[in-house]
Amino acid sequence: MLILALESSAKAASVALCRDGVLIAQSQQCSGLTHSCTLLPMAEQLLKNTDTRLADVDAIAVARGPGSFTGVRIGVSTAKGLAWGAQKPAIGVSTLEAMAYHGLAAGEGALVCAAMDARRSQIYNALFEIRGGKPVRLCEDRAISLAELGEELGKMQKSAFLVGDGAQLCYNTCLDMGIPAVLAPGNLVSQSAWGVAMAAFGQTPAPAEELLPVYLRLSQAERERQARLAAQAAQE
Structure with missing residues (x-):
């Protein structure tokens, strides 16, 4: 096609x-x-x-x-x-979901956090796991606060690969909360x-x-x- x-x-x-x-x-x-x-x-x-x-x-x-x-x-x-x-x-x-495909670079089994800056202290977000060479949904698309997302990622006991124009915001939150996370390189963030x-x-x-x-x-x-x-x- x-x-x-x-x-x-x-x-x-x-x-x-x-x-x-x-x-x-x-x-x-x-x-x-x-x-x-x-x-x-x-x-x-x-x-x-x-x-x-x-x-x-x-x-x-x-x-x-x-x-x-x-x-x-x-x-x-x-x-x-x-x-x-x-x-x-x-x-x-x-x-x-389209953004999550950039998470293929993180490898099989990676946790991918797709995030867009939604303003008003929120992000548009969904979580995925790379399985069989493609992202598989772990939750539906949602508008969520950075604090709520940080708490959720902290319970997953797995480093998150962050993509999207809200990735830096998520990365800063993860750093503040002591949560492991990797910011996607510049060519994969957007x-x-x-x-x-x-x-x-x-x-x-x-x-x-x-x-x-x-x-x-x-x-x-x-x-x-x-x-x-x-x-x-x-x-x-």
Whole structure:
């Protein structure tokens, strides 16, 4: 299966082209421009450079969240647009599961902690163990405090391999709590479209209209709106 994968859930954006689990090409930017300016041009250039037509792709894969609300929306919308335009199916994958594929570098049996900075003293997190050459889930995606995660990792009696843009936060917490942990090297810390493609292989593609973002919690705008409504109701 030939998959065009998109990743825009955090500061960096990337696209990748993979066939049956083998990376053909990948492009990544962390230029400060919005993903709406970089993601689609990167995809078009990558296809051009590999002499691949969008019609040749079997499915469009994308990190559907959790992550930046704006970034996830841009990624999902771009994937839908490409899929609709080319009449191709789509595959949405967990951002955290895609990140966990970077944990393959830690070896068989490794405990992989995928973490994204969710602000407000929380991270988006999931734990995995490398089994049979792929990450196997130990828990569902969640928003959790660093203190809670530290307590959980401390009970596992195993060094954690930390990946994702929240890895440094987790590493600092582990150091403070005396918990063994290894921070992934720079080339493996950030989310990647390659990880999205790897997480997509083996999944059943679906019509693009079924692709939906996953946020895990309300956006700041929605939280503020609910707070205003609650305050108004209390005054009535």
